[in-house]
Amino acid sequence: MVTGLFLCGGVSPESCRDCVVFAVNQSLNRCPNQRQAVLYYDECMLRYSHRNILSTLRTIDGYTLSSLINIPTNQQESFRGLVLSMMNQAAREAAASSRKLGAIKANFNASQTLYGLVHCTPDLTAQDCSLCLKTSISQLPTERIGARVLLPSCNSRYELYPFYNESVISSSTLRSPPPTPPARDGNSSVLVVAIVVPIIVAVLLFIAGYCFLAKRAKRTYETTPSFNGDDITTIESLQLDLKTIQAATNYYSEDNKIGRGGFGEVYKGIISNGTEVAVKRLSKSSEQGDTEFKNEVVLVAKLQHINLVRLLGFSIEGEERILVYEYVPNKSLNYVLFDPAEKGQLDWTRRYNIIGGIARGILYLHQDSRLTIIHRDLKASNVLLDADMNPKIADFGMARIFELEQTDENTKRIVGTYGYMAPEYAMRGQFSMKSDVYSFGVLVLEIISGRKNNSFHGTDDSDDLVTYAWRLWNYGTALDLVDPIIIDKCPKSEVVRCIHIGLLCV
Incomplete structure (x- = not known):
């Protein structure tokens, strides 16, 4: 016998479907010989077992995730309450509903809203759902700006940003039928299991077959988050009129130029509704066809995380190819960190939060998104800072959009910045997720020291920051690496731990 279930909460049917297809495929790859498993993702959960798991409460083998950023000490008590x-x-609302789903939001202060979501597997009774959610909520770290506890039978999550689709939850709640009391008769229970198990097995086999056929056909899903924040739309909703973009940037005037990178120039623009955007005008070095370009843009636009710059749309006309991103106001980490007049904004707390945010963004690209994205050019100028100095990684997915192969092997085109490149990538063109980890290590050392990796030029008996940091570590004087403007106002043990992490990465 095999029993299994999927659980999606707060996402559209399309997102649920995509996540379930991905989860089934991953279960075949990650757990080929396991009799039971639970796989957790942002948008769904997959669980199966050789035992009957239906209508059976399980609150062990859970998983806790939380932000690295703490609520200010003087606000922690009120925030926890x-x-x-x-x-x-x-939780009370979820236990009483047929979908076993509950969402809520409330104002934390004048500028911040707290969002919460709880969800049980709908096969549980109201009593078991209530017990499971109490267990999950009691394990939430409430001193952080966001956290979740994932259990096999339920989950709970809170964040200071809207992580679920409110329209989906509202509409599904309106359509929910009244709760059905659990069957008490023994024969009825056997009948329910006898009917449900074959259906679930059939669904699992159908989805596994679908994954296989989809992989063979190399089918591209043409659904993506829309420009206005709705959950799922089509390619057409992402495609913007070129004249609109030209007008928004004053026809790519020099006054509007805010950056230049390996893939093209970036301009600030203001579209007709007053929204500020960043417009990247791509260089004409890609031989990719229009259809392939659109498909890759759609896939990259589906990647959404608080520490990634959001891709809002694109335009393609003749040889002109444009990407439109959200505008991030505080420029790049490169600008703030290495400018003597600006770096005073970055005390240790902000630097530590930036390190954590970059790590979360890269982890999402490597492991937690439905695509595996290797950035290949992670550096200070590709980390943008929002109004609260939170980091957002830019230029991710450009290897896909430019049709550069994204596998763990050699590549004919080296994309990246020397000093941030892992040696095997710079010398042999061999790249993998480890290439980004190396770049992250260099970034960590730069953030701690306030110095560019290539700023040494033979000084300090070192050719670069990595060599200098390693030498200090071996001498037992690691704290000599720390930026003098923060050395007196930082927890030494935390700083040393970050230096250690940076060195392990490189």
Whole structure:
């Protein structure tokens, strides 16, 4: 016998479907010989077992995730009270509903809204769902700006940003039928299992076959988050009129230029509704066809994370290819960190948060998104800072958009910046996720020291920052690496730990 289930909460049917297809495929690859497993993703959960798991509460083998950023100490008590009252209220609503789903939001302060979501597998009774959610909520780290606890039978999550689709939850709640009391008769229970198990097995086999056929056909899903923030739309909703972009940037005037990179120039633009955007005018070095370009843009646009710059749309006309991103106001980490007049904004707390945010963004690209994306050019100028100095990684997915092969092997075209490149990539063109880890290590050392990797030029008996940091570590004087403007106002043990992490990465 095999029993299994999927659970999606707060996402559209299309996102649920895509996540389930991906999860089934991953279960075949990651757990080929396992009799039971639970796979957790942002948008769905997959669980199967050789035992009957239906209508059976399980609150062990869970997983806790939380932000690295703490709520200010003087606000932690009030924040904890708000989180627990909100989540417990949502839990009561979820336990009483047929979908076993509850969402809630409340104002934390004048400028921040707290969002919460709880969800049980709908096969649970109201009593078991309530018990599971109490267990999950009690394990939430409430001193962080966001956290979640994932259990096999339920999950709970809170964030200071809208991580679920409110319209989907509202509409599904309106359509929910009244709760059905659990069957008490023994024969009825056997009948339910006898009917449900073959259906689930059939669905699993169908989706596995679908994955196989989809892989063979190299089918590209043409669904992507829309420009206005709705969950799922089509390619057409991402495609923007070239004249609109030209007008927004004053026809790519020099006054509007805010950056230049390996893939093209970047301009600030203001579209007709007043929204500020960043417009990247791509160089004409790609031989990719229009259809392939559109498909890759759509796939990259589906990647959404708080620490990634969001791709809003594109335009293609003749040889002109444009990408439109959200505008991030505080320029790049490169500009703030290495400018003596600006770097005072970055105390240790902000630097530590930036390190954590970059790590979360890269982890999402490598592991937690439905695509495996290797950035290949992670550096300070490709980390942008929002109004609150939170980091957002830019230029991810450009290897896909430019049709540069994204596999763990040699490549004929080296894309990246010397000093941030892993040796095997710079010398042999061999890249993998480890290439990004190396670049991240260099970034960590730069953030701690406030110095560019290539700023040494033979000084300090070192050719680069990596060599200098390694020498200090071996001498037992690692703290000599720290930027003098923060050395007196930082927790030494935390700084040393970050230096250690940076060195391990390189």
